Structures are given as C-alpha cells and as structure tokens.
Amino acid sequence: MQRIGVFVCWCGSNIAATVDVEAVSQALAKEPGVVHSANYQYMCSQAGQDLIRAAIKEHKLTGIVVCSCSPRMHEMTFRKTAESAGINPYMVEIANIREQCSWIHKDILTGTEKAIVLGRTAIAKVNLNAPLTAGESPVTKRALVIGGGIAGIQTALDIADAGFEVDIVEKNPTIGGKMAQLDKTFPTLDCAACILTPKMVDVAQHEKIRIFSYSEVAAVKGFVGNFDVTIKKKARYVREDVCTGCGLCTEKCPVKKVPNEFNLGMDTRRAIYIPFAQAVPKVATIDADYCNMLKNGKCGVCSKVCTAKAIDYEQKDTLIEEKYGAIVVATGFNPISMEKFDEYAYSQSKDVVTSLEFERIMNAAGPTQGKLVRPSDGKHPHTLVFVQCVGSRCANCAEKGKEYCSKICCMYTAKHAMLTRDKYPDTDVYVFYIDVRTPGKNFDEFYRRAAEEYGVHYVKGMVGKVMPEGDKLMVRASDLIANKQINIAADMVILAAAIEPDKSARSIATMLTASMDTNDFFTEAHPKLRPVESPTAGIFLSGACQGPKDIPETVAQAGAAAAKVIGLLAKDKLKGNPCVASSNELMCNGCSSCERVCPYGAISYVDKEFRGPNRTVLVRRVAQVNPAVCQGCGACTVACPSGAMDLKGFATKQIMAEVDAICK
Amino acid sequence: MQVNEFKPKIVAFCCNWCSYAGADLAGSNRLSYPADVKIIRVPCSCRVNPMFILRAFQRGADGVIICGCHPGDCHYTSGNYYTRRRMALLFSMLDYLGIEKDRMRLEWVSAAEGAKFATTMNEFTEKIISLGENKRLEDLRCKK
Amino acid sequence: MNNVKEPLIPSIGVITDVRIDTPDVKTFRVVTPEGKKAFLHKPGQCAMLSIPGVGEAMFSITSSPTNTEFMEFSIKKCGCVTEWLHQAEVGQQVTIRGPYGNGFPVEEKFKGKDLLFIAGGIGLAPLRSVINYVRANRADYGKVDIVYGSRSKDDLVDYNEIISEWMTDDGINVHLTIDREQEGWTGHVGFVPAYVKELNFTTDKTAILCGPPIMIKFTLQGLLEMGFEKTQIYTTMELRMKCGIGKCGRCNIGDKYVCKDGPVFRMDELEELPDEY
C-alpha cells in the first residue's frame, strides 16, 4: 500500500472561489492510502513545491496527488518536485480541479463535491502506480530540415553554426522559397534578394550543411534522437557535382515554351533550366515533362553543348537513407487557388492577378523586368484595385476560403500600393479592405504612409464583382463608410489571396506522426509555451507551416526552432517516455494482434523457452515491445485478448480503479 | 433543488492530446457542462478497452462517452481509427443485447473544440437524464 | 469463540506489533479488538487471515499455545495477501478464523521423547510454536536439538529469539547454518541436509521437519540413511487452501484434506498419499 500525500491547490481564487479547498483536503484525507492532506494557495509556486517536498520527507510519502490545474499545465512541474524529494516522478498524479471543475461550475457545493470525486479518482490511481524509469537512447547528432525557404535556411544556418550537421531537403531545384520570388519587403522596403541570397550562399558554403535539392522525404521511421529518413532525390538528369551552372544549356535548349513557375507562369523558360540567377545550388535541371530527349529520345542538344559533361539522361530517382536526431518542418505556404473566386474574374482576365504575381511583375528579375504593365496587353495600367482578404477570414465561406486571417496581406498590399504610387505617380490605386491590421513594429506607420503620403485610396468595404468590359475591369464595390456602392473602371485588379500550408505538408505530417489542425497547419506542442515544437517528440516547426507569418516572425521562429534542436542534439542520451506498453510473456500467446495495430512497429516476436509442467521446456512465440520505439498509445492493449499487453502509467488496473472511484 | 433529482454518473474517457485538451479549453473559456461528467485521461482513445466501459456500467455509471481526436488527427496516427471500429462493434452489440444505445457514445473533439466539448457533454448528460438510471447493465452489489 | 458455530465467518483481529525478521519475512502479532487472544490452538495449527477485498490465506500460528496473550504469524512475502500484510502498520485490522488443522501430536507422541527439529528458511515458523511449547513444558520432553539453516544470516527468522532465549535454555542445542560464507558469520556454513548428516544424531529421536521441498527431500533421505524410521519423522505441509474446514476440495490429496487432516503428517502417512504435493 502506498503512503499518499494529497495537495490541494487554491490557484489563488481560480479554484478556491468555487471549490471549498479545505473541505476537499479533509475529505481526501480519509481515502485509502492517504496519510497526509494539505492545501495551499499556489502549489506550483516555489513555496508550494517546498511544502510538497517537506511533506514527502516528513510523512515518508510514496505517492503524490496534486489537485490543481490541468496536468497538461503542471504535471511536469510536480513530477520534478517529487523527484527532487527522492520519489519517482511517475508516482505523481494530478486531479484537474480547475479546468474540469472550478472554472466550469459556479456552485461551490457542486464544485467541491466534484473536486472530491476527481481527487479520489487520482488517489485510486496512485494507489496502483509503480515507479517508472525512462529508458535511454542515443542521439544522432544531425538534423533534417524539410523545406529550403527562409525558415528552413535560417534554421539550418543556426543549427550548423552551433556545430551540428544539417541536411536540407527542398522539393524544388533551388532553395530560397517564396522569399526569393519577392521584390521588396515591408516595412523597410529592402530588396528581398539582397537580404536572402547571401544567406543562400552561406548555406551552400557551410561545411556542416548539405542541400538535397529537387528531393522529397519519402519515409520516416524511428523516434526522437533516432529518426531513419528515406530521402528521394528526384532525377534532374544533370549531374549536380559536375554542373557549373554556366547556363549555356538553358540558352540552347530548343524547347522554349515551358511555363515558368518561378514567375508563376507569366513567362516561359526552357525544358532545361535554372530557376533564377541566384539559385542554390546553381545547377540546371531538366524538366522531364517537356524535354524531347527524355520524351522521345530526339534532341540531346544540352548534352552536346555542355562542356562539363554534366547531362545524364539515364539518371534515376535515388533513395538516400539517413539518420537524424531531430527534424524541423519548414514546408511553408502557398497562396490558395483563385478558382473558386469567380466573382473577381481571375480566370476571365489576365489583368486580374494575385499579389504574388504582382510581386513578380514589380520585380526587376520578373517577367516584365520590373515594369508595371498589364499582362494582357503590356500597356501601362492607370487604375489599380487591390482587393484584400480574398479567401481569408471567410467565416461564412469556408468551402471557398479559409476562416483564418492570412496575416501578411495588409502589409504587402500597403507595400504594393505604395511602390506603385512611388514609381508611377500617374496611377490611381484603390485598396478595398475589411480591416487593416498592422500590429507589428513600424507596421502602422508604414500603412499610414501609404494612405497619407502616397495617396492610396483605402476604401473600407468589399468588392462584390469584377467584370471585364472591353479592356477595362469594372469593379463594383461597396464603401461601408460612405455607405454607397462604387464602380471603378480599373486596368488591373490585384487579389490578396489567402495563404495556406503547402500541399506536401499533409503527407509529411503523416510520416512524422505530427499532428495538424483542421487547416493543415502543424500544431504546436503548446500554443503559447511550446510554439516551435510539434507534440511529437523530436519534430520542430519553423515558419508558415505552423501558421501564417511574415518574414521577421518566420526568421524568429526559425531561430527558436534551431535553438530547440541544438538543445536536443547537445544531449548524448535521451530519456524516453517510460509510459510504454509491455507484454507479460507468461500471458502472451503470440497471436500477432498487437503487432498489427502498432503504428510504430514497436512490437516484435521471439521464441522463448518457458518452464512447462513436469520439468518440461516449452517454446512459445511471445511479443516484445521496443520501449524506445513505443510511443504509448495503448492500441495494442485492447487488441490483445489475453490482457498480456499493458501500458505503464495507464495500466488496465489503474484505469479500472479510476472508473470505480468515479462511479463510487 | 429537488430532493429526488436524478444525478446521473457519467464517465468520459478523453484522449490526452485532443479531447482532454478540448476539455481544458472548455474550462479555460468557462464553458460549463454538468458536474456529473467526470473525465478519465487516457493517452489515446484506443486505450479504452470495452472492459472499461462495461466496468463503468457495472459500477453504477449511467452513461459512458469516449472522446478522441478527429479521424486523421490522432497523435499516434491511427489509434482513433481502431477505436472507431471497436466502438462501432461494441455499441452495436450492446444495442443487440437490448441495452439503451444512447448510453454510450463516441465523439471526436479536438484540442481546439472547447465549445464542442461543453456542448457534447451537455447534450449527452441531457440524454442520459432522459434515459434514467442504468438498469440493464447494473450490478446490484454495487448499488448502495 | 464464535468460530465453532460459524466456520466461514471470521472475527476481527488487530495487528499490535510488526517485527521485521528478514528482508522478506515479517512477524505480526494479532489480538482481538478487546486485546485478547483470538482462540486457543495447538502447536502446528493454522489460522485463516484475510484482508477483505484482497483475499484470505492460511498461515501457521508461530506463537506457542502457552502464550495466552496473543498470537504471532511469521509471514513471508509471496503473493497478494502477504504483500498487503507486509505493508500493514500497527493498528491495522484483519479478519481471522481458526484454528485449523491437526497440529503436532505434542501430547500424544512427542511426550518424553528427545526431539530433533530441522527447519529451513521460513520453515521455522510452524516449528517455532512447538519449540516454545516444549520449552514451556520442559519437564515433559527430553533433549531438544534444533537445526536451522537459511540462505544467509539476514534470512534467519527469529534470530534474536534463537540467540537470546533458545540458545540459553538448558537441554536445547541450537545448530545454525547458512548456505554461503558471509562476513561476520562465524557459525556453520552449508546446506541443512548435509549439516544434519554431519551432526550425526542418534536415531532415538523424533524428528520434526519443515522447509522448502528440496530440503525436506534430502534431509529425509539423510535421516533414513542414518537409521531413522519413517514413523519417527513428522513434517508439515503447505497447499492451496480456501475453506480451512475440509470441504472446498482444494487441498484434497487422496483421502486426506490437508487443512483438516494435516498439515502435520508423519512420514509414513504422507508416503501413502498419492504423489501430488
């Protein structure tokens, strides 16, 4: 039998206001196994923890029940407290009498009664707790960064600078991501390429960093500290180690009409190409969908002109197996498709563009060499209408867009409007908005400059319809402040498309067993306190894959994720989660049910000798759990009909005791 | 308050990653639901053994609800899919044995769905109150 | 004693003392809530102790019938009931019913004889009541030899009593042995059966054995080789029991019920039983 100490927290008035903490601690003192029961204002405070430590010593406690806030909040805290006083951290259970009790019940009688039941339940469990020790596993001192945008680049650089090896897997032929496509950046208007490309070069030259460009993560096995990752290096038909990036092939290639994705299809490239001048690695890639040689074996021009002999039409996708200790997801974002927003005539008129397309138009390296012209006729536009929140904040149109705010649109639209007015003072620029959101350093000042100094017409209201009429785009909108309908004959309409996580993220999340929210953004382990970690141990989040964010925020998060990775890789050994499944070999009959439901492949079988009746030896096939691989879900425990499989920390007996205590 | 008001006993198994967090969120947002609902934290809804559910009824529970991550969102990738199969068969079997089918329920509640958690518990409790005391799966020894 | 009328309904016992004997043996003192001895018994008889909800188990009463104040049970940790008991503190109530079994024929057969007690490990527990009974009625019995062995010095049950009381008694020879050499141990080292042979007792004694099956087997062999008759040797058995009154069928071996007809058997009686123990 345990010697249990019960500690009821007031949480200031958070608990004490609707739960009679004194009554709870008195009632729980009578429960079996309880030898000490106390209450205190803030159990999680230093003083509160000291109180627990003292009681452990004084009453020779073997188990602790803390009636306080959610275990998701302070379970760790109290486990550490217990450990520091010499008892096993897993002898601590939390009764959640704040979130599940005091905060939701107004009546003190009800609250107190329920708190007692919750406490009793935790006591019943602790009575059956056993000390658990975490297993140890070694750490592979290398990190994988999935995605080579600014988030991935920054994370990789920070980790590598700390002395650890980092591999970046980028699905495109070059790293750089969305930022490489941008022209200027708000609110300082420095040129994106000027600040990004040096970082790309740093990455390329860093001795600790390897770039797997034009590659994808194909499979992930293992667990924190010990991931086995299969990387698929797609065939680019150019030998990376040999190609000098001279670009001769891209000039001679006869296939000229390939839509250039870097410019969002607004111009063309060749079948062999280097995405942009500062690409890293600066290596050509053959687009197999267009290359004549690969399609029908007729051409071979690039091979002929390549003096470095880098062209290899026989190249195949290769699989590379690597071990990593930590994985950072930096899969980024994309603007949503405008297909469903027909009211803006995106598909009907070339002059209706998305903001990212506009960004390319404004970019000196873009399809128009930075000249603002209409995509349809190359004429200079005079009236430009910017539409905000296209697909963002769609509370009532979730089937078309997103419910969330895409966060960056207000600022880049201000930037676009400002730059347009700056370069082409002859233009009329309208911005239609629901709200203008500028909560960042120097953001509001930036927006006001656009509106006030640059004379951008900000109109609160939404655009109802855009109709192409002749070479004009008739924009019908409402002005909510003036409370009237307005019609504008525009030359160009720029849509601030909502952003969404990259489509590849979903399958990556599945491979990583990392959870996602309903919008496919990766969930963080804690929205406030652990914003750069995934709930899955060893998986970290960097950049827009976790939620919409601008460059400064992305870089900050990238650095934070790197710091977390460094913290992990700096350890030689990792302590595992001791709440893992284990099989009672005496009960196991080796039927394989558990193995089939294990999502981690943590269960294997061995033939083992057992003592049979009359001094005989029987060999039986029995299940064994690899505690380092097991994540403790418990699926196997229910699949096992013999009850041979149990889960430490959530044992069948413990849960049954909890059921009993609740129903008592 | 009425003297003979039926206070049902309801056991809610909540997975640690989604539904328990959803319950926490309900708490943080002060969304109230009946005190008759008591939560047992399990790592994943797939830890819930049918034996636990029957045990709860034996010990006097009037309703049992299991909450897990939405399909596809399981922290352990597939746990809730197994739960879904197990519970579909178990509930169907209990119904077949003439046990009121509304006494047991499976709901998917994400960590973000504090409001859903509270509504679900309110609705479930209401349902159980309308069904009355659990008579068909009771163990008289456990009645006071 | 209400137990005569209602054999399956226990009465309350209170643990008034817990003594740690060895790392896995504790001795519990049990009295009624009024502070009296729960019932009278013979040496070698047993009682059913239980903790409601945990289980009931049979234990031999280790204290002597001549002790009129309380009963003692030396209990080795080896199952859920015993594990629970080992956690119990003074003041804990348990339930008790008994006495069960035949006990040793201290009056009928042992009187006037020289006695040789041979015990191994926790096997001393049932013999202790006889030894103390004999000590209390010293005049009725001849010379007493006690051979007691255990794994180590720390595993010798009742060590203090052996040293301070038994060894100081006249006419009692205590021969202690442990399985392996141990620092601070100056006594004999070796297994009990070998030690018994070494001591080369005269065959006019009545031998009383208790210990693990392997010890019994080899000691018995040794005694027979030394010239003892089977009718001179007694032992006490342990088997799964539930009712204690020879009805539930669990401890049935051949035509005997160990809880009622045993647990004490003379070797020749035991040999007649089918080989199932």
Add this chain to the structure above:
Amino acid sequence: MQKITREILIDKAAFLLSTGVVGSVFGWRAGEFDYDVTPALFTDKTDLKNNFVFGDFCGANVSKYLIKATKNAEEKILVFLKPCDTYSFNQLLTEHRFNREKVYVVGIPCEGMADVRKIKEKAGEGILKISSTEDGVIVDTLYNGTISLKKEDILLERCKNCKSKKHVAYDELIGEDGTVLENDRFDEVAALEAMSPEERFNFWQNELSRCIRCNACRDVCPACTCEKCVFDNPESGVENKAAYNSFEEKMFHIIRAFHVAGRCTDCGECSRVCPQHIPLHLLNRKFIKDINQFYGEYQAGEEVGSRAPLVNYTKEDIEPNDAVNKGDK
C-alpha cells in the same frame, strides 16, 4: 458422391501411419453409445481399427486440439478435417498457434452432423441404438419403439446453416471438394435486431441468466487460445469465476464475443457444447454480420495471414453512433 465411412478413413490412416508420413492420427474414439464419440489421438493400428469411428456424431471441431498435440509430437499428426474445421485450422495458423509442418490434413467432405439433443427431443429418453441411413437415422428406443428421423430434422444447429463445404486447407482430400454455400445464418440475428430493445433485453436476459459459467464455450472455442483467459486471471480486473448475477454473465459473454470478433469462424462449437443450451453463436454471428456490413465481407480463416477487421481500419469507417442507429433509418 462418395460416402465417407470409417473404413475409408481407417485405411487412409493406417496407410499414412505405415508409410511413416505421420506418427499419429487425430480422430474420434467410439463411446458407450452410438452418439458419444470422443476426439482422440491414435498411435496404434490395432487401436485405430477397433476404436476409430466416423459418422453422424463427429461434430466436434478438432482443430484446436492440434495446439496441444503438435507441442509434444515428434512426427506429423494426421488430422481429418471437415470443411468448417479447416477455417478454424487456418485461423489458428494465422495466429501462429502451431506449426503447419507438424500436421498432415486430410480433408473429408461433410453432409452435416447430427445433434443427439434433437434426436432425444424427438425420440425421447432411452435411446438404445442409432443407425445411419441414406437420408437420416433410425433410432431404437426403450419406450417409443423404433423411430426413423430425417437428417434435416436432427442436424446440429450450425450444420442447418452450413456456410461452406469447401476445404480452405488440406494436404489431401478424400472425395470432391464442395463450394462456399449461400446460407441464411444471419436470419436469426436479423430477427433479433428487428425486435424492440425491451424484447431483445428480455430475450438475452433469459438466455444468459441460465449460464453456469462452466467455461465450456470458451474452452472448446478454437479462437479462445489465450495462455490464461482474462476471466481466470485475478490481475485482469475482470476475473469472475461464477457469475454472481446477470451482469457478470453478460460481461463474460460480451467480452468473450468481443475478443473473438473478427477471429471467430462461426464454427458453432460454443452453442453445441453449452450444457444450458444458450444460443451463444448468436452473439458471435452478430459481430460477423456487423463486420460484413460495416467493413465488407470477411470470413475468418478463409486465408492464412488475413488481417482481422479489428486490427485493421479504413479512413472512411462508419461512426459508432451511426452504427447503432442504422436500424432507425
């Protein structure tokens, strides 16, 4: 179709024994009467010739015995399996319960086995002799003279709705193999489903309250091969030896049915052996019916190594709340 007689089987067995293909034969041993045959292992040819029987009363599914028998056997064991037995055989192999190499399976056709209870119901107590005929049996009785009964009236419950005459595992076949049959085995389940919950509750309350927890259903079940059943294991938290009240009876049967769900081949042994005549197969069949309906047709034991529905899933599975409400629609 060739009628299988004991002589044919004895000859086959004797041949395989003498050629050393097998070291022993698992079959049925004659009893006191014509109907009380016992599964038995034969090693001796004389014993085989004198005591081996095969006939209308060899209903017992002997596949489970192979677990024990193969453990001690040095040589191969010959086993005669009826079509339905082969499903259990495969299921046991799926669960790695014995070594296939140690068994030599001779598949034998089956025209349905007789239920002596039904004969007694019709012919009364005092049965002196039962002889098989082309389409039934002739019963000599103490009190009612000689009675002849039609086979379809005396078939075992499970044979009335035979699911398959096809052997899904064998090394050798005597006679021709049959096919998987269309059958009405879910009709009884459907009839229960059509009742009101109250009626269903009363039905099962009445049936299950007769349970004496002798564990025959479990001990005979080829899917119940746990080293130690949770109901025998004090550590499991659900151990109960004798059902004290109707809850424990339900608990036992629900959990047992759940544990074999997806693994039960519907061999019907549980109902056959129940001394209290509880139609336990209706629990297992309910699970099979649900599985077929929710997750697609699945026959346990049809294929060695197939993945049981409860250790499998699809992302589009039915929601439990919809599963129980399906009847309301």
Add this chain to the structure above:
Amino acid sequence: MRKCKVENIYTLLGEISKNAKLYIPVDQVNGAKFTEYAEGLTLSNALKTERSIKDFFFPQTENLVDFKVSGKIIEIIDNRSEMEDFVIFGARACDVRSMEILDRVFLSEPVDTYYANRRAHGIIISMACNRPAETCFCSTFGIDASKPAGDIVCYKGENEYVFEGVTEKGKNLLEKLNAVTENGGEDTAKIVQTEIKTILDKLPLKDVKADKFGKDKTDKFFNAPEWKTLSEACLGCGTCTFVCPTCQCYDIKDFNTNSGVKRFRCWDSCMYSDFTRMSAGQPRPTQLERFRQRFMHKLVYYPTNNDGIFGCVGCGRCLSRCPISMNIVKVMKKLGEGDNE
C-alpha cells in the same frame, strides 16, 4: 401410504405451496427445470431436470458475509436473513442420494451452517423413475430407482400418485395434506416398482460395476496408464462438475463493491487449471492430474472416507453434457478393463 388421483395432483401441490415455497419440475425451452410452483404450471414428464437439486442446498454462488472497511478498521456484517421453508417435488433417486453424499461433507464437523440451514428448511419429495434413460446407471452405486429415498417418496401410477412419508419432516408434511389425499395406494406403488425394475434390467449401462473401486484403491489406480488417453481430449471446462449432483468444491471470493466488500462462495471445479495453483507452484500441472483427481475422488477417495459410499450417483448428467463425451462410465470401464489384464 396416502394417495391422490392424477387429476388432483395440482390441488395437492397448491396445498403444499400454501405453507412453503414449492418447486416442481417444469418443461422450459431447454429442458426441465425446478420452478417455483404457481397455478397453471404443468409438471414435466422428463426423467431428469437439467440441473440437480444440489442447487437448492448449495447454490452456485452465495453471499457469505460482508465487510465494511474504513481506514484500518474492519466491520463484519452477517447479512443472512431468516430462511423460509421450501419443498422440492419430484426429485429422482439419484439426486436424493446425492444429498446424502453432500450431507456427509457439509454436515460433518465443523458443520457448514449455510448448507445445514437450507437442509433444515428443505423437504424433498422424491419420485420413483418411471422411465429411466439409457444414460442412467444408478444401480451401479446401489441406488434403487424404483424406491428412492427422500422425506416423502412418491410413485406415479396410471391413475394415482402414491405418497409414503419416510422422515419425520416428511410424515408431518404428508399429514398436513390429509385433506387432499386418502389412505391406500400400496398396490399401485408395487406395480410401479415392478414395472420400473423390468426396465432397469434392460438399460444398456446396467452392467457397469463399481466393485473394483472404492476404499483404499488409491495405489491401484493412481498411476494407471489409462489416465493419459482418458484425459487427452478433456477441455478442462467445468461442465461435468457443475451439472454433477455431488460435486461440491467451492471457492471463496471477495468482491469489492463501491461501498464495501462482499465475500461470496461459488462453485469451483477441480478440472480448472487454477484450482490448486498457488504462489509456490502447481501440484496438478496438467489436465491429466486434474482429470484423475475428479474421478479418483468420486471412486476412491470419497468411499475411503465415507464407509465405502461412492461419490457418484449414476444420474448420467455428465454423460449427456460433456462437450467431448468423456465421462465416468468410460473411466470406470477403461480402468476396470485394465485391471483384468
């Protein structure tokens, strides 16, 4: 002797049920079962009830005692209530003998008070077996199916039921029924007995003999090689023990309710693998030992302790219930045959 017309039997039963709970065999869906008498119920014609009358005196489960535990304090609660008188009508000779066998166990010192209490309040009206079955072999154990024991013996003739008071209890009850019975019936009883005897001679198991078994035969049979083949197919279920009218092994279990501990007794079976398992080991490790124990107990151990009376009554229930059709007749024949060689 007293008699009553066949058509008046329900009047008589009604009379009995006025003063005590009366149980009569009634055909249920799955065989005859002793059912509490109520007007409108019809007596079963079946030879045997599915379960024996053992259930009335030694029920499958019964609450022995309750405990309340709070902290270190235990309270013992004996919650037995006053036992009502009851009458069982229509017990067969074998079942009645089984009571004698159980009495020797439960009523020997120390007396099992639960059993004794039920015995004291129960009256058994036995009924001669008009139509013994092929599985009957009570004569093997010296039981006369034409003249059963019991508190009252009843013979069912063509037109009348005849009653004979045997014990004091029985005679008293019969006296109370004077209003619904009349004197006589001796002839009918004789006729019934003779008829039964003729049939008994035709039973297929009439030649099963128990004389090779009995007192002090342990050595002879304990190590017989036949046990291996006999026990080979045994599933280790408890069917035979639970339908057996004389099996009386039990277990004592505690059940932790939400508010206390209930200690109850339930049937157990020596056929179960955990029957004798203990922390120190398992004295009967395989089914062979457990199987042997059951039959040795019935045929050797019990007679040794009980003046040669066998622990089997030849009711034949195990013959028809065993899932694998293994039974005591096969055991006796096989072991007996071994003896001849």
